[in-house]
Amino acid sequence: MEKIHINNSGYEIVPAKIVSTRKMTEQEKIFELKLVHGLSLDHEPGQFVEVSILGVGEAPISVCSSPTKRDSFEICVRAVKDGRFSNAMHNLDIGDEVGIRGPFGVGFPAAKLEGYDIIMVAGGLGIAPLRSLINYIIDNRREYGKVSLLLGCKDPQSMLFADEIDLWQKRVDINFSCTVDRGAPDWKGNVGLITSLIPNVNIDPERTYAVVVGPPVMYKFVIKELLSKGIPEHQILVSLERHMKCGLGKCGHCQIHNIYCCQDGPVFSYNNIKELKGAI
């Protein structure tokens, strides 16, 4: 057997250095990464990268920083029980290196959304991919109509990006609301499902794009609510979570019907996936 070295196999990685880390909650940690040689990731909001720790493996993780921040990017990693990659990632620190492939997939069509009102709905860890769009829109705020941001999570302790949420909340150019499933003694905000926030938003359906990212169970209910507000199906965007193993539309793990989530998604407009049973 002969061994050929190639440099364009699709599996080559670009090393990236961890330049800062922030512990968000008991489970979630943010890593700020810088590609070597001053390379820019050049991603679109909503795209993901394959992060590799050599000897451990690779995992698809969405980029949670806006492309307007060019010299580094951020990923948010949730450590799950027995998760080989996620726990190894949490053990890394500033100065350590990981490998990056990507960015992959179809992100949020930020340019297409210009001129529209935007209503963004995020549940749980869904805030991570959505944050790339939120900050992109904030950085290009002038190009968009009214911007609403609805967030939901389990309880106040599991709130991600709490500092930033504080800032978003204070902005006059964002209509912000937030809810938790279970309150806490010092929690003054809403308690209840995220769908309960939607009726309070003033929506002009024809000129609104809704962007929904959250755990699988959330989509059905939120989309139903948005549809009832009259937002056209093609103006509802979702980002789907699947196991994108190769990122190249081959390995089959992320397949939903005839769609490869890693290449055709993870962002889809609702009209393109509503017929696909099990997609949401």
Place this chain on the structure above:
Amino acid sequence: MKKPKVAFFDFACCEGCQLQVANLGEDLLDILDTIDVVEFREVMTEKWDQGYDVAVIEGSITNEHAIEKIKRIRERSKILIAYGSCATIGGVNGMKNDFELNEIEAHVYQENAKHFKTVPTMAVSQVVKVDYFVNGCPIYPPEFITVLKCALAGLPYHVPDNVVCVECKINENICMYDKGVTCLGPVTKAGCNSWCINNGNVCYGCRGMVSNPNENSAKDVLSKYNISLDLIKNKMNMYNKCRELNKNEKDKS
């Protein structure tokens, strides 16, 4: 960097898994480059009286003395690996659990039976927490190395929860059922690279059952090949009798 201290212990077993380790050949030399073996009865006489980074346990737990000993080892060990069927699932020693304990004692030890009290056979994980499992009778050496690497790197190892057929077909073996022979591959956990079948033997279920076998389907398959369910149950019990202890626990709770 200091090499991790690794100790090998055996309980009720044939020590065949230790033999597999001792027979690793060149790989063993690589292993010895990375770890410091402080106890290993099969190959050395020294004893170590401090903590272990990794304890590798062979054999099942069959009496009070063993229960105490394995608890002590657990306390002294950062990581505990159970290896071999006896340690991971109870193995053939579990066949004892089909009999009354006093009958067994009397049969084996005759007039000295009262000095040799015994308890139902248990897998190591039925007594103490186990961090890694290397299934098999004996262990499949490449899997042992994989698990050792995971333990040294601090990574979890997930025993494949697919049936042996997955690997067997990839190895392009002729299905034993097509040869008219009963094989436990369709319900047994993979990870052994279908070692036995590659070498012309059937699968004896030594790695334990997959967590979610399709029992109805298994019955269908058996009837297709004209095999009785009891035969399979008996075959499965050869290695897997101890799983009933868990089941009884569940029934109680």
Place this chain on the structure above:
Amino acid sequence: MKNAILKKEKLDDFIKIMSKDEKVIAPVLKGNQSYTFTEVKSADEISLKYLPTILPPKKYFMPQHETLIEYDKRNGQKVHCVVEVEDLVIFGVHTCDLAGIQCLNMIFADRPKDMNYLIRKNRITLIGLECNSYCDEFASCALMGNHIPKGGYDLLFTDLGNYFFVEINTRKGEELIEKTNLFENADSNHQEELNKLRKLKESIFKPEVDIDKNEIPSLFKKKFESKIWEDIGERCLSCGNCTNVCPTCYCFDVLDIPDLNLKTGKRVRVWDSCQNEPFAKISGGESFREKRGDRKRHRFNRKFRYPVERYGKFFCTGCGRCSRTCMAKIDLKETIRDLIKEGN
């Protein structure tokens, strides 16, 4: 297009000459009516009449286990992408399996391209072997239109009694004929005999299921919620036999294998199966095809509907391996018939 003939008694020389320079792979009887593609050195090892091999020739195009990268992190993160290749001649590939390789070609050439596959593919010479009659009752090659050659080979052998009619389809094939110097030109009599066989085959091979092939994708779409999938799920063992033996299943897993020093190692890909329970699980623990029936339905749709929608191509070749190997007797043709029978 030039054609040639090879007298049967010269097959042995053909194999021997080729095997001097390259590995020659051919169908060989393994036992119990089971065949495998295996390296051969002479013609007498080859089974010219054979049931589809346990594994299809895809194992040479995308091996069960292949290295993608080699890494060394002792000094930064050094990574080399590698392809392990060897020159091979695969002799005696049935037209169903050639169709399977054509499916894989399409997938791995689709952007982003899979260089490991494409580089390896170019090192393989394919010599097809036409089936004059059915291999057994599990085949559905006529339904899928793969009982007749449709390209995908360098040379195609057709057994016409005491000689093989050889269609030369590529320059590579022609070179092989020139190099071995054992072939004669085909004349009009030979061509006539081939035509006669093809005519005869028309009467032997009939679509095995009573449906217009072009209607199959919409049948599967219509029957997505059918109870038949649940019933099949009840029977399925999730052993993954059907995907491993399928000539067009190409799903894989990627994993790291560190060396004992934990500093160097490789990243490999291994065959994986959508029939395995954790296949579509995400890190949060949710599995998107948790039930056996869902997984089975996914597999069938990936043969008869999704690739037709996406690539305009059926990914069932009609080889019959999945039905032949299924311990639970889940039969492909039966399933399609049941879906038809169920009506609306």
